[in-house]
Amino acid sequence: MSRLLPRRVALLLGALALVVLGGLAANPVHAAPPGDGGGVITPDIVGGGYATTGRPWIAALHNNGSFTCTSSQISASWILTAAHCVPNNSGYSVRIGSLNRSSGGTVRTIDQVARHPGFNWPAYDIALLHMSQPFANSYAPMAKTSADFAVNQAATVYGWGSEHADWSGPLPERLKFANGYVSSTSCASSVMPAICTQTNGSVAGGDSGGPAIVLSPVTGTYLLSGVCAVGHKPAGSGWAAYTPIFRHWSWIAGVTGL
Template identity: 35%
Template sequence: MKYVLGTVMSAVAVLTAVAPAATAADSAPAIIGGGTASNAPWAARLFVNGRQNCSATIIAPQFILTAKHCVSGAGTYTFRIGSLDQTTGGTVATGTTITRNPSADIAIVRLDRAVQATFSPLGTTADVRVGQTAQVYGWGATCTNQPEINCQSRVLKVASVTVTSVSCRDFAGALAVCARRGNGITAGGDSGGPMFASGRQVGVASTSDRATTTAYNNITQQRAWIRSVAGV
């Protein structure tokens, strides 16, 4: 059984065996296991109507990359950018325009102003391969034995995973990078967060069974679309 990785504001996990339409409410409780991130200046925490929701990255001065199911509903989307602590530091900016990929579980949010930051370096197909160790980042749930809303991570977490496929499927049915648990695994609230391989972002968190496997939209296959929206 796979889960959408957004947090559940009602503290009830959303089960998704097949991908039905998700809403922004499918989000609230970070990575289970893993460790605390020490260097992630491109990281962004997504809040919906002021409540913690998903993870994301800043990829250009006015553009955030995240999962489409994190921004599929109505509401005010704000981001804390460039801080490892979701409650303080960095820069806070508000989303003004959302461009959702028509066939993949990714979206790009335009901010209300340009932000000075270190932008996430986007990878190509050469940067990710089966058997490779990759790093995944997020603020999602740190537990499975209680409602995820009760075990949100205040600080950004990171875990190592092993790539098992570069052509599996994300929540929307598009090409994904799938990986098995290393020293940790993604959970609710990690949606939209990045997978890094070869020092570059190659994926956006989409689904996980919150125990052994996770799927990230393969953004190396979406570079033309990303460039058309954000210019990178």
């Protein structure tokens, strides 16, 4: 089992054998955008398809100008991603709302990085990024309680990660997705209680920090429920583990004021 490393780090690694964490085998997953019927299903993501309709809150995270991870805008001033995507405290920017990771959308620099104080991968793999200038937008509504998701609920995952099982490049310019369902609401172990998904595509390097959007059994709407934290190399099983937002909501609210 491996974290979904930022693209440049992932390419430095050799092939990783599947490892078991807390008795649960980790295979990566790639999620799809809910209702994106226009996505063309291809064998390229690894699996999944290309998003063809806008996701205004999706954000491509760059480090000193180079794409590194996927992320989501959750307010006018804050971006949500994985803590392992931001090992440094400066040098980051985001491109918000474009289906292409290198063009379009709105670009903002990051002036504050707040990793969860308990971060020790894979535990607490979640981070908040403050933008130097606010950007009023449509934000991804978040799942704030455990009631907002359940096993077998429809799920979609997004990312600009590698389309190849070995996580090699080049990365796709167009945002990709995979569709599936929640396979567990508390997988892995007590060290890393996670949301696990099973989808028609597999996450790879560059998908880290990306969103899992889950159909809430309470509201009947899709909510941002998890942050992509764990995947398997080589990719291909359609499994992934996401840091659950509801477990860290009090920290998110305390940092952002939401």
